[in-house]
Amino acid sequence: MRRLEILVLSVGMAAAVLWGVPSVARAEPEGLKHCAVSTGRTMETAKPEEVGLDSAALAEAIRIANDPLRRTFHVFRNNCLIATGARNAENGGVAWNLWSSTKSVVALVAGIAADERRLNIDDPIGAYLPPGLGDEAHRAIKVRHLLDESSGMRVAVASEGITGLAQFDPNVVVQALGLPMDHEPGTTWQYSQRAVDLLVYVVQQAVGEDFQSYAQRKLFTPLGIPASDYYWARDRSGNTYGYAHLVLPPADFVKLGLLIGNQGAYGGTQVVSAEYLRRASEPSPAKPCFGFLLVVNGPGCSGSFPGLPSDAVQMSGMMRQDNFIVPSLGLMVSWTGVTVPGDSVSFPHDVLRAVIAAFRAPALPDPGPYTPLPDVSLADPMVSNPDALFGVLGLGPAAYPGCNVAACLGKPLAAPYGDWPPGCFILGCVGTQPATPGIR
Secondary structure (H helix, E strand, O other): OHHHHHHHHHOOOOOOOOEOOOOOOOOOOOOOOOOOOOOOOOOOEOOHHHHOEOHHHHHHHHHHHOOOOEEEEEEEEOOEEEEEOOOHHHHOOEOEEOOOHHHHHHHHHHHHHHHOOOOOOOOEHHHOOOOOOOOHHHHOOEHHHHHOOOOOEOOOHHHHHHHHHOOOOOOHHHHHHHOOEOOOOOOOOOOOOHHHHHHHHHHHHHHOOOHHHHHHHHHHHHHOOOHHHOEEOEOOOOOEOOOOOEEEOHHHHHHHHHHHHOOOEEOOEEOOOHHHHHHHOOOEOOEOOEOOOOEEOOOOOHHHOOOOOOOOEEEEEOOOEEEEEEHHHOEEEEEEEOOOOOOOOOHHHHHHHHHHHHEOOOOOOOOOOOOOOOOOOOOOHHHHOOHHHHHHOOOOOOOOOOEOOOOEOOEOOOOOOOOOOOOEEOOEEOOOOOOOOEOO
8 A cells, every 4th residue: 555655646646545453451561650641742651661662762763763754753652752753853743644544533623523423423414414415325335334434425536536635626525425326335445535524524514513613623623633734625615525635743743643542542631532443443244454444453464564463553644644543552653744656565564574674572573574555556446437537517417406616505615725734735834824724
C-alpha cells in the first residue's frame, strides 16, 4: 500500500489507507515511569530507560526518522515523550494536512455520537438522511459499512480524491449517493473516499449539529485543541470532507494517537468509550487489516506492523502522516512529512524495527528486514475508474440528477478554495496572520 501512496501522489491525487486491531491485556515490568497526558502545549518527558527502552538503541530510530522529508517525529511510552525529531520545534505547530488520517478522526467523532446514543452503527443510513435523498439501495447501507469501507458503492481512489484536491466538488454527499452499487453492503472491502464524506453527513444529521462544531465540543476541546489551531475543509455546498483535508498541527495529531492509546480517556475525561474503540480496532468481516477507519493488525496483516502485538493500530495518511498505537505496550509512534515518488518504501518498517530493538522491558523479537508488500497498479479499477470524476460533471453512471460543478440541487455553490484561511493551501498553513491556523 505504500507503493500505492507513491503512485497516487505521482498523478496528483489525495488518498491513503488507515486501519485498527483487537486489544490485548497489558502486562509490563514494575517500576516504569508513567506520565500524565497534557491538554496544554508541553508534553511530559522521560528518559528512555525510565520507561524500559535503551537510549543508544533508540537513537537509531531517531537517526532513520530524521529523513529530510519528515517534518516531525515523536515516540511516546506510557504517555511520556521519549524521542523527538530534529525539526519538531520548527514544524510541530504548523497546521498540516493529515490526508487520510482524517478518516480516523471521523471514526472517533462517530464513536462519540454512538456513545451518546445519537447514532446507531447498525442502523441503515436512511434512518438519518432527509426523505428523498438517495435511492433505496443507498439508504439501506448501514453506518458500520461506511465505517469499515464495505458500503458496496463503486470506488476509484484517484477519481474520488482529485476533485477534492482541486476543490471542485459541488456536494460530496450527493456525489456519494450517485455512485453505483457494485456489491451487497458488508460483503466486499473497497477503499472509498466518498463513503467517509457520506459518513460525516450521517453523523451530522444524527447529532443535529454541524459536524465540525460537534467535533470541536466533543473531541478537540477535551484534548486542548482550540478551533484556531486547525482548518477542516468543506466542499462547495458546505459539507465537511471526511476522507482528507483536516489541516492540523502535528503537536495536536499526537494527542489523537494518545487518546486511542489510552482507550478513549484523556486527562481524566472519557472522550470516547473504550468499548467503541475495542469494536473499532477489530478486523472487519470484509478485511482483516481494517477496522473502523483504522488500519489494524489482524490475521495476515503483520507486514504493516513489523514485530508489534496484535492490538497495534494505525492512523494512516498519504505522504506518511501516521500514528502507530500499541495500547498493550503503552507505545505511540508518530510522524508527518512529505513522501515523493522514489522515497524509501521501507521507512515505516525501518523506524518501527529500530524502536522495537530499543525495548528492554519487555524485550521484543526482531521482525527482520523489510519485505516488499504487494504492489497496486494504477490500472486497478479501485484506483483509476473515472466514473466518480465524470459524475462531478453530471455525466455517466455516477451522476446524481440535478448536480454538477455548476449547480447542485438548486442551491448556490461556493467558489473553489473560497473559505480557505489566509496562508492555507492543500498541504498546510503558513504565515503570521491571526486568521492563519496553527499553534503560536
